[in-house]
């Protein structure tokens with residue numbers, strides 16, 4: 039059974055979330071994706087986060103944590119994320135291998151909660167949009183029913199909704215064939231719930247902040263390789279690895295900022311045409 043995580047916060051205090059996404063880790067410490075050593079770029083991101091010394095209450099990892107299905111890749115993820123001064127919750131992406139992911143992250147003390155109640159006013163709901171073996175996403179009937187129930191059960195709370203796949207056209211045609219296929223069904227479940235104003239995704243390895251049917255959808259840079267916005271075909275960007283902070287404000291608004299590593303140390307080889 040999926041557990042519930044309750045995070046108390048001081049009354050009136052801002053709630054800050056750190057999003058880490060698409061780490062694409064391997065078992066081997068020297069493995070690379072498109073020329074980037076993903077373990078090193080992930081570790082550099084976490085080091086930069088710690089150096090910033092910003093307070094955050096929770097870390098959310100929005101999928102594609104491992105590239106090679108290996109338990110060791112999830113161990114790499116978990117041992118490093120556990121050094122941050124806040125708990126982590128996670129959801130799967132298309133590349134993840136959930137049998138290894140679930141067991142290893144739990145063994146390493148990472149919560150498997152998919153509903154997080156934060157203070158008195160907010161909740162996070164984390165969806166599984168993976169269709170095993172293919173890059174596109176879809177929400178199963180179970181996921182849609184679980185979402186409907188979780189929303190109906192907390193009608194007074196503002197909800198940040200998290201899923202790996204983007205439910206809207208991103209502007210990259212090659213990525214939009216890998217989007218959430220049944221976004222209309224998600225829209226239907228959300229329709230009566232005006233307190234779900236913001237959705238948070240990974241998957242597209244780029245920063246995005248768009249309106250989708252009156253709701254705000256955010257997507258976030260990967261901790262490894264970035265994809266160039268507004269491209270018809272697979273195109274690698276030369277921006278550095280990134281992460282996002284989200285402040286969940288009283289009243290339901292979200293303030294957010296994307297941060298990136300400086301320098302050229304973790305940049306990809308742009309000659310690749312896919313992976």
Ligand SMILES: Nc1ncnc2c1ncn2[C@@H]1O[C@@H]2COP(=O)(O)O[C@H]2[C@H]1O
Nearest residue numbers: 102132133173212216241272311312313
């Ligand atoms: N050249 C390509 N054309 C279309 N899709 C690709 C290409 N290369 C990789 N992909 C898929 O597109 C996905 C986008 O992000 P993911 O990291 O989920 O995994 C990627 C691959 O599954």
Ligand SMILES: [Fe+2]
Nearest residue numbers: 102131132241
């Ligand atoms: Fe993905």
